[in-house]
Amino acid sequence: MSKGAPTLEDVARVAGVSRATVSRVVNGTRNVDPELQETVRNAIEQTGYTPNRVARSLVTRRTGTVALVISGAGGGSDVFTDPFFGRVTAGVVDFLRLRSVHPVLMLADSDHARTEVVEFLRQGSADGALLVSTHPADPLPARLLQAGVPSVLYARPGRPMPISYVDLDHRAGGRMAADHLVAAGRYNIATISGPLDVLASQDRHAGFRDAMARHGFPYVPTAEGGFTAESGASAMQRLLVECPDVDGVFAANDLMAQAAVEVLRAHGLRVPDDVAVVGFDDSAPALASRPQLTTVRQPVEDMAAKMADLLLASLEEPGQRPRSAIFEPELVVRASA
Template identity: 45%
Template sequence: MNRPPSDSSGQGAAPTLDEVAARAGVSRATASRAINGGNRVSPSALAAVEAAVSELGYTPNPAARSLVTRRTDSVALVVPEPDERVFSDPFFVHTLRGVNRMLATRDLQLVLLLARPGEEERRLLRYLGSRHIDGAIVVSHHRNDRLADHLAALSLPCAFVGRPWTSADKVAYVDTDNLAGGRAATELLVERGCHRIATIAGPGDMAAGIDRLEGWRATMRAAGLPDDLVEHGDFTEVGGEAAARLLLARAPDLDGIVAASDLMAAGALRVLAEAGRRVPDDVAVVGYDDVGVPERTTPTLTTVRNPIGEMAEQAVRLLLEQIDDQRGPRPIRVIFPPSLVRRDSA
């Protein structure tokens, strides 16, 4: 019976690819192809190599395997946001969970890449260009980061969560119908009888912020109501508080607020309570996202459900399809419908 050679210390050395090939009765090249995917290997040779690997306890060298397959078995989640926001916003937590859950089924490593504009962003682009990862999921991107342009130019497999500002015809993305979501939230308040409805819009450099604002405007115009009560926030609770204070100062008689995120709606609820305005009796409030915040507010928050987990998982599927068939970015889009979740605030 053949045994792996021993090193000078008397302990068994790790078996080599040559030993696997010899045990299986195939060439070294055939053994390598069998271990790295089985391309152009006969079923009998593949079975012999698999048996030899099992008998010898052979473990492929990751660096050598990468040279053969040109794969790193890792995928990046790219978030061009400050780290303090990423780890405090439920939107990112749910996205991270959805992505990681899908990658785990394929035994792929998740690499989290955060970058502020400036030198951090330039370092991120150098990293992506060096192909340290097999592909990228991008979330919470802004007008000026132009990540879709860069990834399309690199021909790096990628998928975006949310419609990119540029190169939307060149990369895959998943999104929810934010325009319809903004309309649904506003229609609820119109049907309720509110006539002085304000909105706390999202950032003007993000597609979701623009689309949800346009949904609000379209509904207000259709109802013959003024659409002048707009303040922009940054999708944070602090931003929602600041915007709500400005709105109350401008329109003390406002009786409805549509916020472009649940965190901003939670900030508005706090300001309304401080001002002695009862919700929903005096002011009805609707948020957007439905990812853990609405159940904790007082009163509980009516909101538009943003299917974040489902979108993250679908983005990973689109990415893995590109990686598996060795194509670069492909312009596939999947749009999820929003849904209204009624609770106590409206």
């Protein structure tokens, strides 16, 4: 009462009971006389008591927070401008807040930063990690695993390891794009892939190519992009050189698809009349773009929520086997194809 926040002891004194009894009322309320409970509750009200989470964490070994780690080779903090990460954050936050768990945001874009993340978790500052890793060579999943930190990945790890993750069936997504373009009667189909050292890109591309082959197109002109608008634009330029009579394009994300549309338009080609364009993700640019993008929807928010779900479950029951959840993409037909 003198200084600082009131403690359990203060409340106990006011209520005329022991610290332990107040603790019982604050928490499980197991075996406490209803009348006493009332007294204690009044005392809490009167003192304006708020339990100290830190002190509680020290003994319970639980903090009620998890780390949301964005681990990427490069870029630093501009990842936050990418609509994809916004959606991941939204999905995670939406799920966690219902459980009164709070995410702490961490960037692991350098070796030093990765060490700090591992330390942070080993120190017990957070109960577990949600890892959005952009590169299969990322050493962080293995390090977290080794440190015994409960973790869940967004996207399967680069090398097989006993760790939980959520992922999308990217191959199926690639197939959907191919099927749609072919069904629309397109004959000169090309594709802008994502960076091919990323598993998701590889899979989207493989799925697309397989389906194209099955449809009788053994070779598909391909330009590799980097998931950014600029890279998409330059890829489209290259594609137009290799194959000027292109009439269908599959871009491995919406940002690149949008850029491709602009490039095509600048070349006097109409979308979808002259060239059909299919994107991937179904994020904000898909709707902002004119014409609105036909795209393969990745349910990022749901996947992110599931990732949080898996983590909380493994926190609840430690020692569980790792689990995975694979989501199905969905073709969203709009105006561009």
